[in-house]
Amino acid sequence: MRSLRKPTFERKTPDQLKLMRRAGLVVDEVLRTLAAEVRPGISTRELDQIGREILAARGASSNFLGYGADWGIQPFPGVACISVNEEVVHGIPGDRVLAEGDIVSCDFGAVIEGWHGDAARTFLVGEVSDEVRELSRVGEEAMWAGIGATRVGARIGDISAAVEASTSSHRRRYGIIRDFTGHGIGSEMHMYPDVPNHGRGGRGPVLNEGHAIAIEPMVTLGSGDVAELEDDWTIVTRDSSWAAHWENTVTPTATGVWVLTLEDGGEAELTKRGIPFGPLAD
Ligand code: MG
Numbered sequence: 001m002r003s004l005r006k007p008t009f010e011r012k013t014p015d016q017l018k019l020m021r022r023a024g025l026v027v028d029e030v031l032r033t034l035a036a037e038v039r040p041g042i043s044t045r046e047l048d049q050i051g052r053e054i055l056a057a058r059g060a061s062s063n064f065l066g067y068g069a070d071w072g073i074q075p076f077p078g079v080a081c082i083s084v085n086e087e088v089v090h091g092i093p094g095d096r097v098l099a100e101g102d103i104v105s106c107d108f109g110a111v112i113e114g115w116h117g118d119a120a121r122t123f124l125v126g127e128v129s130d131e132v133r134e135l136s137r138v139g140e141e142a143m144w145a146g147i148g149a150t151r152v153g154a155r156i157g158d159i160s161a162a163v164e165a166s167t168s169s170h171r172r173r174y175g176i177i178r179d180f181t182g183h184g185i186g187s188e189m190h191m192y193p194d195v196p197n198h199g200r201g202g203r204g205p206v207l208n209e210g211h212a213i214a215i216e217p218m219v220t221l222g223s224g225d226v227a228e229l230e231d232d233w234t235i236v237t238r239d240s241s242w243a244a245h246w247e248n249t250v251t252p253t254a255t256g257v258w259v260l261t262l263e264d265g266g267e268a269e270l271t272k273r274g275i276p277f278g279p280l281a282d
Helices: 014-037 044-057 130-148 156-167 267-272
Strands: 080-084 087-089 103-112 115-124 182-184 191-195 213-215 218-220 226-228 235-237 243-245 248-253 256-259
Touching (some): 103 243, 115 243, 115 248, 130 243
16 A cells, blocks of 8 residues: 655765765766767767666665566667657667767756765757757756755755746746656665745755755756657657756755866866855765
């Protein structure tokens, strides 16, 4: 029977956050490696294989591989979600070969000693159009707007509102996917609460030290309406417009925000934006 217990926002100890940090560093290593490997002619399966090798080398496991096994659908067969062009998220690695001008988002997760990291980056394949380059930048900037709203005492709605405001701040209109959201993360990958990419500030759970969330805007060149392919996983835009997806796992600390899935903890990008960088001491 379904529990009627109110979902709780998991509070991590500093030591648990440091395990999440270790998982986050593996995620970052994989995504940086994929960034260097993405080029016309490489298949999405080859990118997935790179993720498998780095996980094995670092003694980490995958939180994506086998996901959904309890749902009566095909369990996710890769360690990375690789979504090309009109694919938004949850693309299955396979035979598809990247072509010049494509945009590809790679979503990757790792687990160390039961603690999870999750991040996504969008890569440009060779030379892409200005419009597509700008799409990725808009998604990345929306993610940083959300991270910038992440602090002790803020509410989840403040993050949602910041992501939406950033996405809507451009002269061109971009679609925001509403059917998928960011999420709490820690002892599981997807936990309470949802972190939507649109909404009103001043609402939702209050952030405190020990909380961790994945902030992950998904933006498109068209509408935000999506559909699922018959493979049970791949989410595409209904209007076939191209999409970008950016994500980091972050935690608000006493001194600022700490990006667990970037090697520098987010220091460079946070500092550039005037957001307090707040790592935990070793
Ligand atoms: Mg996620």
